[in-house]
Amino acid sequence: MKLHIDREIQWPVLLGIAFIMVLTFSFSSQASAHGYVSQPESRALLCKQGQNKNCGRIIYEPQSLEAPGNFPAGGPADGKIASANIFFELDAQSRLRWEKVPMKSGDYQFKWKFTAPHVTGSWEYYITRIGWDTNQPLQRADFQKFCTIDGKKQRPPSEVTHTCKVPERTGYHVILAVWNIGDTKNAFYNVIDTEFGGKQVLPTKPETKPEENHGTSDSLTPAPLPDVQPEKPLQPAAKWDEDKVYVEGDRALYAGSLYAAKWWTRGDLPGDSAVWKLLKPANDDVHEWKTRNVYEVGDQVMHEGVLYSAQWWTSGDEPGKSDVWKLLKIINGNVKKWEKQSVYLAGNQVLHENVIYEAKWWTRGDLPGNSAVWTLLKTSGMNAPEWRTANVYVAGDQVMFNGNLYEAKWWTRGNVPSDSAQWKRH
Template identity: 40%
Template sequence: MRKKLATLAVSAGAVVGALAVSAPASAHGWVTDSVGDVESRSGFCAEGVVSDCGGIQYEPQSLEAPKGFPEAGPQDGSLCGIGAFPALDDQRGGAWPKNEVSGGSLGIGWNYTAAHATSKWEYYITKDGWNPDEPLTRAQLEPEPFATFDGGGQRPPFQHVHDVNLPAKQGYHMVYAVWEIADTANSFYNCIDLQFGGDDGGPGDEDPPGDGDPQPGTCDGISDWSTDATYLGGDQVAFNGELYTAKWWTRGDEPGASGQWGVWESNGPC
């Protein structure tokens, strides 16, 4: 239990009522690529791929809040961290690792530390033109889930995969996964960062610097990186004598500063 009573001077009826509302479900789980095709933010933290995550790195299965999304559930701006784990709501300037995908078939896999009777699973995706600089809100999601699976009130296996038909999108998007429990008042919520292949354009509308067709491995025709410029997936910059290619939408992320999991891929000296 994460909470303790501040005082014992309450009636037995009040205690029972409080426990009925706030007691955590006996089921826990998260989306992970150890089961399916994509990793959630909490999974990346648990694996040590992302640092400075707070307590979620030790319990990726604990993103639990009231069920009934989107009418109920976690508050806007806390959809990823559910309030208790705010590090997951920080967009980090686009530096979260992204699962490379394309529209069509995708396996979203869950790992459960305790399976529980389930009402349903639902999967939402961000709208075209959403703002990746701001914490995720309901208004940034498509109003209807692109995939729903009926749990039938049954307990799922400890590991299983949903084969979904991912909508065709471009650039950086997020999937919001909801696992609704049947016999408690709660659901579990996971945020999944995606980078769609093909045209990797992000939501920004600024013209990227460095237009032209440079020779591979050189910086001919490549502009120097600028902290104020917006770059899209595939854009190239020169920085400290090296050529870098953006993996996804970015602004203000210094090339070479975030290592192999960062937004910039080094193409060597030039």
């Protein structure tokens, strides 16, 4: 009878213990589903390894920098980005506070290590802007995104490696790696202190205007009235420059569209950032060039079957005969595309890769640009400027270098066109 009673008591107890164990295992699995950047070593990992000192509790759990996601609209508050608003010792920021890992511009591999991976939305990589203040707490405005990897709503393996193209930098910069979780609204934030070498670009200070002298109540002579100046016309907008500082009202051209800055910005891509207001979209309805018309930077015209874009203010300068016009594309209904099987006679013209060629003699199958039978007549590179080391170029920009035409594949600065993967030779 006693044994029967014990069994009746034991079964509910055992079931309760089993239920608690299931909950504990489930909670532990969820709690351990964290991760961190292992290469290059993150600030938190260098704390765990002992190279960074006075780091607090992060030395025990570098994988736990979790906070709300949707950065930069959401996420940790400014000044708390490095700590994810948890391990506050990581938010200390100065030029010499943290150990730095060597970094270089161009293709670079970032490796994540996961203790128990989550379903992943994406990984995003940000870097501090040129001229950021190394001695101030990290803020959203300090960062610009340079790489996004799609997680495809899948659970990654215990380690993943991403290859991203790191922008050109010199000196000390912080890279922010964000792991966006796909089945929750959270994300993991890892900052990486990097050293590119070269001179550190110091932050620029805003110009301060001297205080105006409004006079005093004791003045016997009234202050002179200011001269009324006619309102100056707006200067033509220049092409957007990643390294330039724009303030409220500044205008910039990007991809044929005209934008105005809503507030202070540097490095935020027009059309991909809330800081820019679209003033004038790229004009799809391009008209023929007219002698008396006034054209501003970015205006596009057709002339003799060729599409041009104005590089600055112009009126009366004929496209194709003036440096003010940049040749964008040859659109000539009288010139047909080159075909390998067609026969061409001396004087026949063809269009191949946006270049017009003329046959010197009978030909069939000889590739224009790669055969002596063809003479180059007109190319989109005719008005291309010479390549300059200090200039920033984006995808599609064309330059001349050593007598050859090159086109940028992506963002680049300082990479010699004839000796780098950033450029394509025409």
